[in-house]
Amino acid sequence: MAGTFRTALRSTIPGKVYEAHFYGVEQETGLIDMDKVEATALEVVPKLIVCGASAYARDWDYARFRAIADKVGALLLADIAHPAGLIAAGLLNNPMDHCHIVTSTTHKTLRGPRGGIIMMGKNFDNPWGRATKNGEKIKMSAILNSGVFPGMQGGPLEHVIAAKAVAFQEALQPEFKEYGIQVMKNAQVMADAFVKKGYKVISGGTDNHLMLLDLRSKNVTGRDAENALVRADITVNKNMVPFDTQSPMVTSGIRLVLRPSYPWLQRSRLFEGN
Numbered sequence: 001m002a003g004t005f006r007t008a009l010r011s012t013i014p015g016k017v018y019e020a021h022f023y024g025v026e027q028e029t030g031l032i033d034m035d036k037v038e039a040t041a042l043e044v045v046p047k048l049i050v051c052g053a054s055a056y057a058r059d060w061d062y063a064r065f066r067a068i069a070d071k072v073g074a075l076l077l078a079d080i081a082h083p084a085g086l087i088a089a090g091l092l093n094n095p096m097d098h099c100h101i102v103t104s105t106t107h108k109t110l111r112g113p114r115g116g117i118i119m120m121g122k123n124f125d126n127p128w129g130r131a132t133k134n135g136e137k138i139k140m141s142a143i144l145n146s147g148v149f150p151g152m153q154g155g156p157l158e159h160v161i162a163a164k165a166v167a168f169q170e171a172l173q174p175e176f177k178e179y180g181i182q183v184m185k186n187a188q189v190m191a192d193a194f195v196k197k198g199y200k201v202i203s204g205g206t207d208n209h210l211m212l213l214d215l216r217s218k219n220v221t222g223r224d225a226e227n228a229l230v231r232a233d234i235t236v237n238k239n240m241v242p243f244d245t246q247s248p249m250v251t252s253g254i255r256l257v258l259r260p261s262y263p264w265l266q267r268s269r270l271f272e273g274n
């Protein structure tokens, strides 16, 4: 895990059920160092490697992650909740070619209703030798399906399923790609503007639709920035920055997310020149 959730994880159910180790980002660059990911994997020998984050502005090297997972016998899962729409539009690397399992929300850049999806590029026999009573190996897809239902989920929400179908159909249209390109351009222009104004943008910019600002050089905490911006009707998240010196409730940064689903962005048709 890249570490954005490092502190929050301890108080979540996954944090209590699983033993998580982190590869994190480099203090100097704000980037994931793939050699360190490999070294951590060789040391920990995890059962599952997760790539994906909520505040990482750069693209992911899924092929290298897969090579590392294969080296240590781990499954590779990409959580593409944030960049899913940009990936669907072909604007960022595609994890489906490399990862065993890909999960996403449907309500971020994918521009659909609130919800989640679990995908597999290619089905395979479960790696733990689990078999049916007849001795047939159970496919990984069947294990995932039964984990969702009856494992977790109750009755279906048909209206949300219908809305997901609409979102997927929209994501297949050429206009969706154009829109994704505009979102990425807007994000890059915004990141450059912050750099020019002397803000520290983690990793120096963005490849996707979001950016993380370290406000320590401005002597403002993430909490104060969030509260001030909310008073101006601008909704942002306070966010831990790598190697943060503040608590998770205060933080030293804010995360700015340009989402195609924001109605005011759609209505005002903001372009990079504005």
Ligand SMILES: Cc1ncc(COP(=O)(O)O)c(C=O)c1O
Pocket (backbone or CB within 6 Å): 052, 053, 054, 055, 079, 080, 081, 082, 105
């Ligand atoms: C990487 C990642 N995965 C999953 C989620 C879960 O999304 P939600 O809490 O909206 O269901 C988030 C939320 O921000 C996220 O950033």
